[in-house]
Amino acid sequence: MFLFFIFQLKNAYAIAKLRKTGYSKQKFYKEAVELYREINTLISNGDKNALRKAVTERMYSTLKNEIKQRESIWNEVYWELIQPIVKIRTLRARLIGVDRNDTNKVFIQLTLEFLSKQKFEAYDSNGNVVSGDKSKEVLVKDIWVFEKSLFHPGSYWRLCGRISL
Numbered sequence: 001m002f003l004f005f006i007f008q009l010k011n012a013y014a015i016a017k018l019r020k021t022g023y024s025k026q027k028f029y030k031e032a033v034e035l036y037r038e039i040n041t042l043i044s045n046g047d048k049n050a051l052r053k054a055v056t057e058r059m060y061s062t063l064k065n066e067i068k069q070r071e072s073i074w075n076e077v078y079w080e081l082i083q084p085i086v087k088i089r090t091l092r093a094r095l096i097g098v099d100r101n102d103t104n105k106v107f108i109q110l111t112l113e114f115l116s117k118q119k120f121e122a123y124d125s126n127g128n129v130v131s132g133d134k135s136k137e138v139l140v141k142d143i144w145v146f147e148k149s150l151f152h153p154g155s156y157w158r159l160c161g162r163i164s165l
Contacts, residue, residue, distance in 0.1 A: 044079035
């Protein structure tokens with residue numbers, strides 16, 4: 001119980017610090033859904049160059065490897081997000097300090113759960129469907145971690161992790 005209280009306190013502190021920068025939950029959720037759609041589209045299209053800007057360096061390496069592996073199996077992928085998102089919620093907020101002597105040099109990470117309807121289909125080199133069915137909507141739950149610097153002017157939210165369910 002005590003650890004849960006500490007966890008909640010850390011969440012609240014991180015959100016309070018973020019609010020000082022003009023953060024709005026509603027505005028962020030809109031931005032997060034757009035990033036979710038954009039990143040998934042870039043992954044399905046195999047667009048590694050555009051993907052680099054939307055994710056952290058470590059996440060870029062992971063996604064680049066995933067795309068390479070997928071392209072060795074499937075020739076092409078169709079992916080579509082059905083809007084609006086069924087549900088979105090914040091699971092965790094945390095601050096990551098860069099400098100112990102300067103408490104203003106922090107990154108914030110927000111862990112979000114997305115529940116969405118999606119369409120997916122994969123094709124072989126002859127254009128034959130080998131997985132999925134784009135005529136059917138599938139309910140998908142994803143947990144993504146977004147990160148933003150609170151000390152770099154002009155910083156923006158990027159995907160820094162995904163949690164497997």
